Amino acid sequence: MRAASLRILLIDDNKHGLVARRTVLEQLGHKVAVAAGGQEGLDQFAAHPFDLVVTDYRMPEVSGQQVIRKIRQQSPQTPIVLLSGYVDSLGLSEQSTGADMVLSKGPTEVQDLLRAIERLSRRRIPVKRAAAAAAGAPSRARKPKAG
Template structure:
């Protein structure tokens, strides 16, 4: 199944590697370098899936997820992060609690990404 994916990731190395993996799997990928750009792109046309980093400049991933949920409640979302906590709570636990279907801890492998997409789209 070919998906339209919005990838929101501020790290250029991760962004490039992940977009290549997704494109090699046959998906169409819109690449965004921060949360503000991601929200603009994700609201401008239909996507099957958004994959967003959590810790980013301008608009963080938690806010991206909240806003996407408000305006597109059926949109599939995968959150990813290399770490980060609020008190004793992991940012990815927060992402899951506010609407991310799947979460990934960076660094991620191709297999982890593809399995997360498969699980996410099956929900």
């Protein structure tokens, strides 16, 4: 099963990794934006809605941990995948980072990322509905009748 087309933000200071991930995700029909660092990623996230964010952990200036924290403040429902070459050595986990999934960079990285995106896309809130909820717009969901 393949995830529906998503708006994905990739954040990493390694440009080669960004290009490789972007190419694969675009070939699968996703709309992908890339940011070459944490602050650039936060700026893009503030300017545009995304269905999912994939961020590196170790980046100069603004770390992946800071990116996760700030995105959670702005949009708690947005799924976030943390990619790092330091998962084991730093003991990174979903609980310690606040990410929805933590993946190791390496030989199976692309396959692991595709599985993570598929899994997280099943439980996502569509961007338009999430934006409307954040703006205080009334929900179109029907309330159950009392009685």
